[in-house]
Amino acid sequence: MKRSMTAAASGFVALGLMASTAFAGDVRIMWYSDGVEGEVIADLLSRFSAENPEINVILDNVAYKVVQEQLQIQLEAGEGPDIARVTNIKTLAPHWLDLTPYLSDAAYWETNFGGYADWMREDGSSAINGFMTQLTLTGGFANATLFEQAGVALPGAGATWDDWVAAAAAVQASQSTTAAFAIDRSGHRISGPNVSYGANYIGADGKPAPVDAGTKAFAEKLVAWTSEGKMLKDTWVSASGSTYRPAADDFINAAIPFYYSGSWQIANLSTKIGDGFDWVATGSPCGTAGCSGLGGGAALVAVKYTKNPEDVAKVMEFLASEAVVKEFSERTLFLPAHAGVVAAGGMSWATDDPNVEAALNTFIEAAGQVEPNAAALPAWKWGSVYYGALVNRISQVMAGEMTLDEAYVKIDADIAEQVAAAN
Amino acid sequence: MNSFKHQAGAVITAPLGWLAGLIDPPLRVWQRWTGQGGMAAFFLLPNMAIFGVFVLLPLVINIIYSMTSGAALFLSDRDYVGGAQYARLLDCGNYGDPGTCAEDQFWTAVQNTGLFVILQVTLLIIIATITALILNRELRARSFWRAVFFFPVLLSPVVVGLIWRWILQRDGVLNAAMLGMGLDPINWLIERNWAFAAAVGVTIWAHMGFYALILLAGLQAIPKDLYEAAEMDGTRPGRVFWRITLPLLMPNLLVVIVLSLIRAVQVFDEAFVLTGGGPGTATLFLTQYIYEVGFASLLKNLGLASAASILMGGVLVLLTLLQLALGKRNEQKGKLK
Numbered sequence: 029m030k031r032s033m034t035a036a037a038s039g040f041v042a043l044g045l046m047a048s049t050a051f052a053g054d055v056r057i058m059w060y061s062d063g064v065e066g067e068v069i070a071d072l073l074s075r076f077s078a079e080n081p082e083i084n085v086i087l088d089n090v091a092y093k094v095v096q097e098q099l100q101i102q103l104e105a106g107e108g109p110d111i112a113r114v115t116n117i118k119t120l121a122p123h124w125l126d127l128t129p130y131l132s133d134a135a136y137w138e139t140n141f142g143g144y145a146d147w148m149r150e151d152g153s154s155a156i157n158g159f160m161t162q163l164t165l166t167g168g169f170a171n172a173t174l175f176e177q178a179g180v181a182l183p184g185a186g187a188t189w190d191d192w193v194a195a196a197a198a199v200q201a202s203q204s205t206t207a208a209f210a211i212d213r214s215g216h217r218i219s220g221p222n223v224s225y226g227a228n229y230i231g232a233d234g235k236p237a238p239v240d241a242g243t244k245a246f247a248e249k250l251v252a253w254t255s256e257g258k259m260l261k262d263t264w265v266s267a268s269g270s271t272y273r274p275a276a277d278d279f280i281n282a283a284i285p286f287y288y289s290g291s292w293q294i295a296n297l298s299t300k301i302g303d304g305f306d307w308v309a310t311g312s313p314c315g316t317a318g319c320s321g322l323g324g325g326a327a328l329v330a331v332k333y334t335k336n337p338e339d340v341a342k343v344m345e346f347l348a349s350e351a352v353v354k355e356f357s358e359r360t361l362f363l364p365a366h367a368g369v370v371a372a373g374g375m376s377w378a379t380d381d382p383n384v385e386a387a388l389n390t391f392i393e394a395a396g397q398v399e400p401n402a403a404a405l406p407a408w409k410w411g412s413v414y415y416g417a418l419v420n421r422i423s424q425v426m427a428g429e430m431t432l433d434e435a436y437v438k439i440d441a442d443i444a445e446q447v448a449a450a451n
Numbered sequence: 452m453n454s455f456k457h458q459a460g461a462v463i464t465a466p467l468g469w470l471a472g473l474i475d476p477p478l479r480v481w482q483r484w485t486g487q488g489g490m491a492a493f494f495l496l497p498n499m500a501i502f503g504v505f506v507l508l509p510l511v512i513n514i515i516y517s518m519t520s521g522a523a524l525f526l527s528d529r530d531y532v533g534g535a536q537y538a539r540l541l542d543c544g545n546y547g548d549p550g551t552c553a554e555d556q557f558w559t560a561v562q563n564t565g566l567f568v569i570l571q572v573t574l575l576i577i578i579a580t581i582t583a584l585i586l587n588r589e590l591r592a593r594s595f596w597r598a599v600f601f602f603p604v605l606l607s608p609v610v611v612g613l614i615w616r617w618i619l620q621r622d623g624v625l626n627a628a629m630l631g632m633g634l635d636p637i638n639w640l641i642e643r644n645w646a647f648a649a650a651v652g653v654t655i656w657a658h659m660g661f662y663a664l665i666l667l668a669g670l671q672a673i674p675k676d677l678y679e680a681a682e683m684d685g686t687r688p689g690r691v692f693w694r695i696t697l698p699l700l701m702p703n704l705l706v707v708i709v710l711s712l713i714r715a716v717q718v719f720d721e722a723f724v725l726t727g728g729g730p731g732t733a734t735l736f737l738t739q740y741i742y743e744v745g746f747a748s749l750l751k752n753l754g755l756a757s758a759a760s761i762l763m764g765g766v767l768v769l770l771t772l773l774q775l776a777l778g779k780r781n782e783q784k785g786k787l788k
Contacts (some may be wrong), residue, residue: 097746104524116749206621261641262621268556268728268735269743283622412749427643427731430550438555446750450522 054084055339058099058109060092063295065161065360069347072356076346083339103331110334111343113161117148117327118409124148125330126155130341137348140367146407148327158329159348160365161356165391165398166220166290166321167312168192169297171199173305174285178202182308189221189249189313196286197258207260209286210275211250213267213423215415217288220322221246223402224315229414230401236410236443239436242317247422247432254426260284264423270416276300279307286310290321291391295361298381309387311394320399324406325365363391410447417442510764517757522750529754536758557759559732560740567651567736568715575655575662575711576704582659583666584696597667601660611657612724616640619649619725640726643733650722650734657721658714662707669703670696702778709774716767737763 059069066089073085088109095114102108103123114120128134134156138145141159149155175182178199183191196208211217219229227242253259260283263275279287280300294309301307312321328347330340346352350368357364359378364370377385405411420442421435430438482490512526517536519529544551549558586597603611618624619639626636639645673696681691697704719738722728728735728743737759745756 096749100751101524101746119749261638265641265730266727268732268739270748271727273727281622416748416750423729424731427729427733429731434550446748446752449520449752449754450750 053082053336053339054086055111055334055336055343056086056088056109057343058088058090058095058112060090060095060113062092062292063299063360065356065362068356068359072347072352073343076343080342080346083342085343103333106333108331108333110336110340111158111328111330113326113328115324115326116412117329118407119412121148121150121153121157121409123332124155124157125332125334125337125340126153126157127330127337127341127344128156130337131156131345140350140369141348141365143367144325144327144365144406148329151409158327158344159353160325161328161347162292162325162360162362163323163365163395164290164292164325164363165323165395166217166288167391167394168286168288168310169279169293169387170196170287170308170310171279171282171285171305172308174199174203174205174282176306178285182310183313185311186319187313189224189246189315192286192310192313193249193253193258196284199285200258203285205285206278206283208253208258208284209288210260210263210278210284211288212275213264213271213273213419215270215418216322216324216411217290218246218250218418218422219405219411219415220312220320220398220402221288221315223320223322223399224312224318226315226317228401229411230404230408234409235447236414238440242315243418244432244436246315247418247425247435250422251425251432261426264419265427267423268420270420280304288312290324291363291388294384294387294391297387298361298379298384301383302381307383307387309390311390312397318399319394319397320402321394321397322402322405323395323398325363361388363388363395410443413443413446413450417446513757514761516753517761518754520754522752524753532754536754537762539755540758540762554755556732556735556743557737557740560735560737563647563733563735564716564718564737567647567718568712571651571654571715571718572708572711574651575659575715576707578655579659579662579666579707580700580704582663583670586663586667587670597664600663603657604660606657608657608720609724611653612721615649615653615656615721616725641730643730646726646730646733650718650726653725654715654718654721658711662711665707666700666703669700673699702782705774705778709771709778712770712774713767716763716770 057069057073059066066087070087070089073087077083077085092115095112096116099108099112099114100116100120103120108123127137131137137156137159141156144160144163145156147160148157170182172182175195180195180198180202183195187195193208199205200208211221219227222243225242225245227240227246229237229243231237250259254261254264260275260278263273263278267273274289275284275287276289276293276296278284280297282305291309297307312319328344330337330344334340347356348366350366353364353366354369354372354375356362357369358376361377361379361384364375369375375388377388379385417439421430421438424430425432425435478490478493481493485492515526516529518531518533519526520532520535521529523529540554540557542553543549543558546552546558549555549562552558582600586593586600590596606614616623620626621636621638621641623639625639629636637645639649677695677699678691681695686694717738718736719742722734722736723739723742726734728739741756741759741763744752744759
């Protein structure tokens with residue numbers, strides 16, 4: 029009896045030690061996927077694990093909503109994963125780890141990812157916190173088959189928003205589609221068009237500026253198109269608050285001939301549309317001040333609360349290496365953010381869909397048309413606040429709950445309140 | 452067989468008896484020191500500890516959060532602002548017009564929730580009572596019908612919301628059926644009144660079975676001889692319902708009213724999945740407002756969300772106390788009669 033008690037006690041102690049030492053070499057990654065990148069990263073990490081058996085990499089594939097809603101709370105509590113894939117990059121910057129002392133070649137990171145380093149680090153800092161796993165650019169997609177069937181020519185380079193909506197409305201009338209076009213329910217998505225009409229969100233003091241004529245110009249068009257049935261009402265009106273609603277499924281189901289979203293949709297569209305119809309990327313339609321999309325993307329960042337910064341750095345160095353970034357981009361159909369990969373060119377996209385390469389090239393070309401006011405937004409701390417207020421109030425106008433003038437007052441008040449609350 | 456059961460019972464209870472013997476002496480000492488009240492406290496302690504940790508403590512923390520501001524999570528990093536969050540929520544030119552309020556969406560949510568509670572609880576109770584009355588009759592396959600009405604209660608609220616969204620969305624099952632019948636489709640979730648009606652209807656569908664079951668239990672507890680006596684007297688069925696069934700069902704009805712009222716004020720999951728609070732803010736309810744402000748927005752305003760939840764909790768407490776007082780009055784009336 030005594031021997032069995034001793035054995036049981038020893039077992040518990042051993043178990044306790046195992047439980048505590050199990051975390052010593054762990055690197056936990058919180059990852060979300062838009063398309064196939066979850067499978068690709070799992071495959072790449074299995075290669076890393078084979079080469080580094082002493083580091084236990086745990087990949088937590090979670091929904092995007094989990095990253096948006098739960099990661100911040102975990103980080104505020106000084107917890108969370110060791111590495112995370114995020115889009116709310118700048119707002120959470122105080123929680124990222126400066127990898128510089130742990131990297132074998134910090135200059136490599138500056139050379140290849142330096143152009144986007146400010147997107148994820150605190151203002152005035154020179155820290156290396158991570159790298160962009162993909163660059164994105166907002167832009168449009170057209171259902172070429174529907175346009176062709178309707179006998180409507182696709183608007184060419186330099187076409188304005190009015191041109192595109194008029195053409196899509198002609199297709200809508202001819203082909204009896206539900207609506208002419210849709211834009212994802214997101215303040216981020218309408219910010220490129222707003223800038224194209226001259227909007228500037230950033231005040232002289234770096235804080236949010238009041239809603240200006242540029243934003244008003246596009247918001248008025250958007251509301252009018254919705255009330256006329258040209259813009260798909262479901263996407264924006266069917267939710268409240270800042271809830272994100274994509275319209276990708278409506279485009280995939282040919283319910284709309286024109287869809288404004290972004291480059292990250294390419295893999296999704298290719299996979300789901302298949303040979304259902306021909307589609308093309310269009311870049312961003314023009315406004316009065318330009319033809320700007322809005323850049324952005326997802327970053328892989330190290331979290332400063334990690335207990336294993338050296339191991340985290342090893343994982344990050346592997347994933348940021350030129351060969352891995354190239355392979356990841358080719359397999360996921362994402363635009364790479366690695367300067368060396370971009371300069372070398374010769375991407376071999378892992379698809380036999382003829383629409384994909386043309387779409388990627390269109391987005392690469394459109395990247396040159398991003399206006400300075402749009403280019404500044406990804407690195408701007410208050411971007412998310414501005415986007416949230418825009419989508420919340422403009423959708424209320426579309427639902428007939430307030431006028432645009434009332435909405436502008438509310439947008440400014442909402443932003444001011446959030447800035448005050450954050451300070 | 453009995454002998455086997457006896458032996459099996461003895462084997463199972465032996466360790467319990469041994470354990471009871473082990474804790475008996477210290478408990479006796481404890482009782483001698485503290486008396487019977489002390490013993491009661493001892494046995495209540497585990498439950499009170501769980502209640503304290505998971506209900507009272509979060510409530511106190513919530514109250515404290517509601518008096519702070521800032522984006523930080525820890526109380527030590529947050530600024531004390533006293534009643535400023537409450538003042539902001541209650542700052543209104545005209546409470547009937549949310550547009551005049553500093554937190555217009557809070558008051559929109561309050562109005563939506565109020566209307567939802569009135570409609571949903573009233574309709575739910577009427578439908579649940581009728582269902583219970585029907586299920587209490589001699590029906591063919593009565594157990595089957597009881598299961599059919601109870602089945603939605605077993606579904607997860609998210610599943611309920613998704614099922615009905617697939618049915619009601621623009622290209623959903625209902626519109627496909629209407630098109631098949633040559634009718635014009637309706638955008639159920641985009642038209643304000645239809646969306647609100649859908650939220651009310653779906654939550655009634657999801658919960659009605661549970662309340663019907665409580666009412667059915669009440670109906671079955673009513674002595675049959677009362678109905679027999681009424682039948683012998685030739686009392687009309689309507690009069691039987693108003694004079695016998697309803698008064699004797701009142702205790703169960705009261706439970707149903709209290710529970711459905713509390714549940715209706717807390718409405719969130721089914722409605723959120725179904726309509727997302729839209730169109731516009733037509734189905735934005737209080738719990739969703741709190742969730743949006745505290746968790747879903749990119750800058751989480753925990754102070755404002757906590758203050759809103761405390762106000763909502765206060766309303767719930769008032770409603771519950773009112774219902775309990777009414778119940779007590781009914782009970783006393785019953786005793787006097």
